[in-house]
Amino acid sequence: MQTTAEVSGSGLDLIFKYIDEQQNEFVQELKEWVAIPSDSSDPQAWDEIVRMLNVTADKIKTLGGNVELADLGSQKMPNGQSVHLPPVILAELKKDPKKPTLCIYGHVDVQPAKKEDGWTTDPYTLTEINGNLYGRGASDNKGPVLAWLHAVEAYQALKQEIPVNIKFIIEGMEEAGSNGLDTLTEQRNMTFFSDVDYIVISDNIWISKKPALTYGTRGNCYFFVEVEGQKQDMHSGVFGGSIHEAMTDLIAVLDSLVDSSGHILIPAINKAVAPLTEEEKKRYQGIEFDLEAHKKDCGVTKFLFDTKEEILQHRWRYPSLSIHGIEGAFFETGTKTVIPRKVIGKFSIRQVPNMDPSEVEKQVTEYLHKVFAERNSPNQLKVTMPISAKPWVADVSDPQFVAGRRAVQTVFGVDPDLICEGSTIPIARNFQDVTGKSIMMLPIGGADDGEHSQNEKMSRSNYIQGTKLFAAFFYELSQLPHI
Numbered sequence: 374m375q376t377t378a379e380v381s382g383s384g385l386d387l388i389f390k391y392i393d394e395q396q397n398e399f400v401q402e403l404k405e406w407v408a409i410p411s412d413s414s415d416p417q418a419w420d421e422i423v424r425m426l427n428v429t430a431d432k433i434k435t436l437g438g439n440v441e442l443a444d445l446g447s448q449k450m451p452n453g454q455s456v457h458l459p460p461v462i463l464a465e466l467k468k469d470p471k472k473p474t475l476c477i478y479g480h481v482d483v484q485p486a487k488k489e490d491g492w493t494t495d496p497y498t499l500t501e502i503n504g505n506l507y508g509r510g511a512s513d514n515k516g517p518v519l520a521w522l523h524a525v526e527a528y529q530a531l532k533q534e535i536p537v538n539i540k541f542i543i544e545g546m547e548e549a550g551s552n553g554l555d556t557l558t559e560q561r562n563m564t565f566f567s568d569v570d571y572i573v574i575s576d577n578i579w580i581s582k583k584p585a586l587t588y589g590t591r592g593n594c595y596f597f598v599e600v601e602g603q604k605q606d607m608h609s610g611v612f613g614g615s616i617h618e619a620m621t622d623l624i625a626v627l628d629s630l631v632d633s634s635g636h637i638l639i640p641a642i643n644k645a646v647a648p649l650t651e652e653e654k655k656r657y658q659g660i661e662f663d664l665e666a667h668k669k670d671c672g673v674t675k676f677l678f679d680t681k682e683e684i685l686q687h688r689w690r691y692p693s694l695s696i697h698g699i700e701g702a703f704f705e706t707g708t709k710t711v712i713p714r715k716v717i718g719k720f721s722i723r724q725v726p727n728m729d730p731s732e733v734e735k736q737v738t739e740y741l742h743k744v745f746a747e748r749n750s751p752n753q754l755k756v757t758m759p760i761s762a763k764p765w766v767a768d769v770s771d772p773q774f775v776a777g778r779r780a781v782q783t784v785f786g787v788d789p790d791l792i793c794e795g796s797t798i799p800i801a802r803n804f805q806d807v808t809g810k811s812i813m814m815l816p817i818g819g820a821d822d823g824e825h826s827q828n829e830k831m832s833r834s835n836y837i838q839g840t841k842l843f844a845a846f847f848y849e850l851s852q853l854p855h856i
């Protein structure tokens with residue numbers, strides 16, 4: 374009977390061959406995962422998140438993992454209702470005290486998606502077209518989570534000893550701000566996290582066709598700005614011209630936030646931003662980033678800035694403010710002539726060093742009340758911040774980046790770019806501050822994957838080569854001096 378062999382360079386060749394041979398099964402499993410509409414933006418759909426977490430837990434159990442579904446308790450919703458949060462998977466495979474321990478973070482919830490939003494294919498039916506796997510969650514983040522599990526599966530199938538101990542922390546609320554996970558991290562810091570040496574996250578994308586290692590993400594402060602007027606919706610013909618309309622107030626308030634060049638108009642916001650250093654400026658110059666290709670990918674004729682360096686800086690290390698929607702406004706088709714009673718504007722401000730979310734909340738709230746007061750409207754304004762996540766920045770001299778670089782070289786034959794990410798992994802900074810562990814992001818998503826957008830996809834190549842990258846990463850991590 375073949376014994377479990379220590380992985381050596383040659384062992385990886387066999388593992389890579391296995392991954393290539395199993396790729397259709399891996400795609401089929403991603404199809405099954407994408408079919409679960411685990412949309413965390415809608416508490417009504419949280420049952421689907423629990424179902425997705427159970428499917429994930431069952432998969433880890435087939436790999437011999439011990440799985441705990443850690444309870445996060447309840448969350449108070451904006452309407453005052455208390456809703457039970459989906460649990461978090463804490464899992465570990467067989468442990469060998471002689472080996473370093475890697476904790477893999479991921480999430481299996483997704484952003485909303487409806488065919489009528491403009492998808493070419495059904496968002497919850499993974500569809501392969503020209504080598505791309507289209508479906509909500511294919512890239513963000515079900516594909517990468519499955520790729521980690523398939524990397525483990527490959528070692529086991531070939532009876533090759535996994536050279537590191539492996540733990541998983543997999544949540545179902547990342548896209549809604551990872552509610553409750555910060556508390557769980559603190560509670561488990563001296564238990565689940567105590568023997569962890571490295572935390573790795575693969576919940577982001579490359580910035581070009583070149584593989585990358587990510588050493589920073591922006592944070593995010595998400596705001597609801599509510600304007601409530603008369604006691605019920607009103608006929609705009611009968612009452613229009615006689616009352617202060619909540620929607621008009623809201624539009625004016627939203628219009629006071631950011632100008633046409635993307636500059637945030639809340640005076641104090643930009644004051645806290647860390648100044649750009651000469652050393653940092655140089656880092657942007659070396660990054661592979663094709664401006665014209667990006668315009669084509671985005672379907673725009675121009676960006677807010679004209680150079681690669683400015684674009685990357687404003688995506689990664691400067692705050693940005695985006696307006697996302699208006700709840701209570703009439704959005705269906707047709708010509709409803711109503712003055713809405715209450716509308717809720719939603720916007721978010723990406724956070725960068727050295728912004729402080731609690732300060733940002735104060736600044737935004739005071740600014741919006743000041744703008745609203747100048748309208749002399751009798752309507753009521755309420756500002757809340759349901760999500761607040763700090764930016765995360767790693768030290769690129771961390772040994773984990775050496776292992777990441779070597780793994781990229783093994784699989785892709787190139788040196789990875791060192792990049793940041795404009796999006797937010799709400800828990801990343803919390804992991805760093807609470808556990809003090811080494812944290813690195815090892816993305817396998819393509820620059821044009823369209824996370825959160827219509828027609829989100831992951832290429833079959835990135836999914837399969839990414840699975841090999843994760844397998845190689847286990848090996849390279851084991852080759853580092855044991856911390």
Ligand SMILES: NCC(=O)N[C@@H](Cc1c[nH]cn1)C(=O)O
Nearest residue numbers: 513547548549550576593796797
């Ligand atoms: N792939 C990471 C991601 O998309 N994260 C979300 C998390 C978030 C931030 N505010 C609300 N959710 C993101 O939008 O960056």
Ligand SMILES: [Zn+2]
Nearest residue numbers: 513548824825
């Ligand atoms: Zn996302």
Ligand SMILES: [Zn+2]
Nearest residue numbers: 513514547576
């Ligand atoms: Zn994500």
